[in-house]
Amino acid sequence: MIDRNHILLLQAPTPGPQNRIVAKPSAIPPLGLGYIASFLLNDGFEVRISDMDVEDVNVRELQQILESFSPIVVGISTTTLTFKNGLRVAKTVKHFLPTCIVCLGGPHVTVNYHEALNYPFVDIVVRGEGEITFLELCRAAAKENKLPLNIEGTAVRSKDEIITLPRRARIINLDALPFPARHLMPLHLYNIPGTILTSRGCPSNCGFCAGPVVMERKYIARSAKNVIAEVQMCIDKFRITSFYFVDDTMTHDTQRLMDICDGLRQIKIPPSITRNLKWTCESRADAVTPEILQDMRSAGCTTIQFGMESGSQQLLDQLGKKITLKQIENAVIWSREAGISPVLSMVFPHPNETEKTLQETFNFIRRLYEIGAEKIIPSLLTLFPGTRFMDQREKLGIKLLTNDTEEYNLGTPILTTRYLDLNSIANGYSQLLMLTQNLGGNEIGGIGIDDEQNNFSHP
Structure with a gap:
């Protein structure tokens, strides 16, 4: 059963074992999710963060998180490189928790939100800065127990139509933001915490x-x-x-x-x-x-x-x-x-x-x-x-x-x-x-992609 006060934030994993060999040593805490989490905590929500890269979260472990925590909204942060894995995670979330709202965010979907919303397991996309937009999304979901269609800074699928709301103005007073919720992150797993x-x-x-x-x-x-x-x-x-x-x-x-x-x-x-x-x-x-x-x-x-x-x-x-x-x-x-x-x-x-x-x-x-x-x-x-x-x-x-x-x-x-x-x-x-x-330099960047995709099935 969904808990209207529970919000789960996920960092989509990097695809391919060779990419991950490169990505994990240089991984840093997901500050974007940390800022969003602190906003939600200040508003009374209970929040969990999972960086699926450094924590090596597989499908079974994700299922256990979803079943024990029962979030009403799951926010998935993606880049261009992790976009497909973000979709795989979204599909997995919907499979195990079909009534929750699945939201994608990050630079890739800020531009290509139509592409993300073509998949039935993605409900809504946050475009641009996420703190205020995602908080309003979670407030509306908790109050109405349904997908909100009028949150500024989002694009949302309603039946066969994609509704694109205006971009939200940038946050001007950054000092007003609470510090990122680092206590929700596995800081001990990062080389640069x-x-x-x-x-x-x-x-x-x-x-x-x-x-x-x-x-x-x-x-x-x-x-x-x-x-x-x-x-x-x-x-x-x-x-x-x-x-x-x-x-x-x-x-x-x-x-x-x-x-x-x-x-x-x-x-x-x-x-x-x-x-x-x-x-x-x-x-x-x-x-x-x-x-x-x-x-x-x-x-x-x-x-x-x-x-x-x-x-x-x-x-x-x-x-x-x-x-x-x-x-x-x-x-x-x-x-x-x-x-x-x-x-x-x-x-x-x-x-x-x-x-x-x-x-x-x-x-x-x-x-x-x-x-x-x-x-x-x-x-x-x-x-x-x-x-x-x-x-x-x-x-x-x-x-x-x-x-x-x-x-x-x-x-x-x-x-x-x-x-x-x-x-x-x-x-x-x-x-x-x-x-x-x-x-004196060190090589960076993956030089090959393996077809095995971190235990997540293709969307």
Whole structure:
């Protein structure tokens, strides 16, 4: 029997054993589900979170959760890579608990909600930020014991019709959000349990980035005081002293960053914890100075990641990255001088990539390692729904070779470009992996997909 006060939140598992080998060590707590859960808890709901990846939840275990907890709403968070598994989970939920409401959320279904709602076991999709929308959904479901058709920020199937409600406006006052419900997450299963989001949205316009799909390009930040309060809470309650600030660009607002650093230097770690505070973040090469990096280091920053993207200035300009190779070099040098390990990420191929620009990138990678780069992480260009490159692929000369989202893992070639065929892209990526590994980097991204799909039947 359904319990109208019970809400279950699930993180859909990564498909394929090789993908999971890569995904599990780098998995981080699902902060999005944590924020939604804290909203629900504050409203009087009883909530459970299950990260099906790190917990290795199979069909039988999911059945046991559903039968013992009997949620009225099950929310499933998916990405493009996990979309099909999200559907398999939804189908399984409906099989064992047919009267509950099944909701999907995340960047993929924010764009492709029609695709999700074509399946009879998906009732409703939350588009964009989920806290307020999902809370209103759960309130309505609990009160009326039926699928609500009028919740702003959703798309819902009613009989044979899909009803698309307007997108909900972004949350402006992030300080008003309760901290994520970390006590509902299996923090001990994560290599990086101390994740904190201090801002939402990115003002940049990189053509391959799916970030603006959910958050658009509007940058909204929490106050330094609010961020420090969360850090202190994580130390006091969970004994976490190592943090990863998961913002797209932690250094976007320099004054706020300096205020956060001031607060971090004043953090109190109980004597029973013999570890020092340390943290890592992501930034842009044009958003740091020697002084900023030195201030960050004095506040505990040990590693910073920059989006390098390419070693060709021509490609960087075409990407709209608005950075120069010299700025990337300076960011690496200044980070090293400040005592911070610089890590760089890059994408291959770009729409106008050629053998010449790839050679320029090889040479630039060697240069960056010479001046102190800790690691360079190459990923294959992957066209995610809603990105500029996906929308403009024909104009850019990009041809998608598969619609199987379970190959959208940043390590499987799934496209060709105007100047490079599939074989050239595969060979180029292999050379990038070998070069970065030999000089100090580690390979990421799945290189193959197995047909066995984590014990979930196909939808």
